[in-house]
Structures are given as structure tokens and as C-alpha cells.
Amino acid sequence: MVERYLWLGRRPLHLRLRFLQGESTGSYVTRLAARNLRPVEQVLASVGVGPMPVEPQYTEMYASRYARERLADLSGCSVAELSLRLVSLRDEFLMPDGSADDWEWPWDARAGFIVQACSLCAASRGTRCPAWLILPDPWHVCLRHGRWTDNSRSLQCPYIDLRDHPGVVRAQQRLNRVRKRLGYVAARWVEADALSVLTCVRYLENPSRAGEREWAVLAARVGEQRARPVAQFGMLARLAWDMAWLEERRRAGRLSAADSRAWLQRVGRQRGFAFRDPLTHWISGHRPVRHARQASDSGAEGPGETEVAGQEAAPLASLQDLTCLPWVRMPNEMDRLFL
Numbered sequence: 001m002v003e004r005y006l007w008l009g010r011r012p013l014h015l016r017l018r019f020l021q022g023e024s025t026g027s028y029v030t031r032l033a034a035r036n037l038r039p040v041e042q043v044l045a046s047v048g049v050g051p052m053p054v055e056p057q058y059t060e061m062y063a064s065r066y067a068r069e070r071l072a073d074l075s076g077c078s079v080a081e082l083s084l085r086l087v088s089l090r091d092e093f094l095m096p097d098g099s100a101d102d103w104e105w106p107w108d109a110r111a112g113f114i115v116q117a118c119s120l121c122a123a124s125r126g127t128r129c130p131a132w133l134i135l136p137d138p139w140h141v142c143l144r145h146g147r148w149t150d151n152s153r154s155l156q157c158p159y160i161d162l163r164d165h166p167g168v169v170r171a172q173q174r175l176n177r178v179r180k181r182l183g184y185v186a187a188r189w190v191e192a193d194a195l196s197v198l199t200c201v202r203y204l205e206n207p208s209r210a211g212e213r214e215w216a217v218l219a220a221r222v223g224e225q226r227a228r229p230v231a232q233f234g235m236l237a238r239l240a241w242d243m244a245w246l247e248e249r250r251r252a253g254r255l256s257a258a259d260s261r262a263w264l265q266r267v268g269r270q271r272g273f274a275f276r277d278p279l280t281h282w283i284s285g286h287r288p289v290r291h292a293r294q295a296s297d298s299g300a301e302g303p304g305e306t307e308v309a310g311q312e313a314a315p316l317a318s319l320q321d322l323t324c325l326p327w328v329r330m331p332n333e334m335d336r337l338f339l
Helices: 025-035 040-045 065-075 079-085 119-124 166-182 184-201 213-222 224-251 257-271 273-284 292-298
Strands: 113-116 132-135 139-142 147-150
Touching (some): 065 079, 139 166, 213 224, 257 273
């Protein structure tokens, strides 16, 4: 094991770096080195010992507890702030104590997806080079600049301009409202179930043959794999909005069996006959919640169903990991370019 010197990383680098929301550790370290006109290998040498760095668009960097402390010193911030800003440096993602190296770049990210950051957002934070995010899902909608980015790693077509797809912007705004109504964690569970339902009904499985010129043109330009989630996004948001209506009342103890039946009939008419069976399956696992007061009045011991709001999710848990339904294929998991 190579000896680590106590003075390594104690002094912060001359030029600080502003964080990007959701940025990967590998991207941040690479940008920090570029900001200070240093090779990333030299910056990492001030953190500890480990393998040669990998380009951040391919995988994520994970660090030991020791390396996290040194990187916080170099960044000029506390360990708590660094862990808050860079999710992959939180305790659950740290390398095991006693590891020979202080960092690693595994062939695949342990959790989440590497998604290219909006270049205009990155520029507002003082960087002109590509930056990368580590996110629960393989896409990101920037409402500020109207851009859709994903985990394709394409530098020739790094984003999809949403000025040509205003429905996607409205869909993200609708999902944001769902999160305000239910809370972030509960909304993520509803979005996961909505995506699973779309998988079950094979909604827009092939965008180029969907009969909509907008999506056919997009599929021809960026490929069907990248176009599919964009094409699905509007329906995903509408279905999540429908399901949030029922889930909000269920969690509040205001949902009756008659309400569930009426909801199913209404949504089935609006979304199409193919949605009825998977939504019926979903409702069967989301029966009305009985709160403690209701349970004590009836002599029952407690709620018959676990409330979604009480379930915790890992910070990088994807929609396919969160859904309670059996149809879990994500719409555009890209193959690694180097495999």
C-alpha cells in the first residue's frame, strides 16, 4: 500500500469552482482541475493514491473517506457541503474502509445514470467544457433553457431543443406540480408506476411508426432509442397526474371504493382501453389507507397498506427500481460506448 502523506490536500486550490446541481464527482474533479490549469492526474495526486482517471461521461468516480476529506480541502468547502452537493460522495457510496486505493472508476456507475448537463447551465457556473450529471433517470429536462439531455454521451448532438417539442416542457411542469402536491418521494413512486403502465401498454414503442411526424423526424435525427422517452414524456406526465389524484386522496384517508371505480372509468375513457387492465392492477395494490384513528375506532391494529410517503428511496433509485408494478423496462438505457 502506498503511503499517504498527511499534508496532501490540506491547502485549497487557488481557483474555486461553483457546483452544478446533480453533478457527478468525476465531472466535478475534472472541471476543478481544468479551472486551475492542472491535469486531473495531478489534482488526484493531492487527494491520495488510485488508478488513472476515466473520462467522466463513461462512469462515476467513487472515493474513500480519506479522499473525500482531502477533496473537500482542495475544493475549499466542508465535507458536509461536498457530500450534499455531490451525491456519490455520500456515506452510502464511499469505498470500504481499508481499501488500498483512495478512489476508483468502476466499469459501470453503482447507481444512477451519467447524463450530460445543459451546457448553458454549466456556462452560467463558469465552465465552457462539457459537464456531466449523475441522476436517478437517464434524462434531464432543463426548463430554464428548454433542453432535453440524456445518457447518450453524444457530443455531436448533446441535447434536444425543446422549442420544437413544447409538449415536453408542459409535461415537466405538470410533473413538478405533482411533486408539490405529493412531496418529492411520493411523487417519484407515482411517476415510476406511471412509466411501468406505459411499458405494459407499449405506448409509442416505436416513435418512428407512431403516425406523428414530430416524433418520426426526431427518431430519424437522434435514433429511436433517444427519441422514445421524449415521445413518451407527455403521456407519462398526464398519467402521473391522474394517478396522483387518486394517491393523494388515498393517503389522506379520503378514498372510497366507489371513488376508485369512478376514477378507473374516467381515466380509462381519457387514456384508452389498453390502460384499463394495468391501472386496475395498480389500484389493487393501492387500496384506501386506514389511519391510526380510524383503525382504533374499528378495533383494527393499524393501516392495511403502507403509505408511499413513509417509504424512503435511495437518492439515485431509478423509476424502474421504485415501481411496485412488474413492467419495469426503462425507455432509453444506453449501452456503454466502450463495451
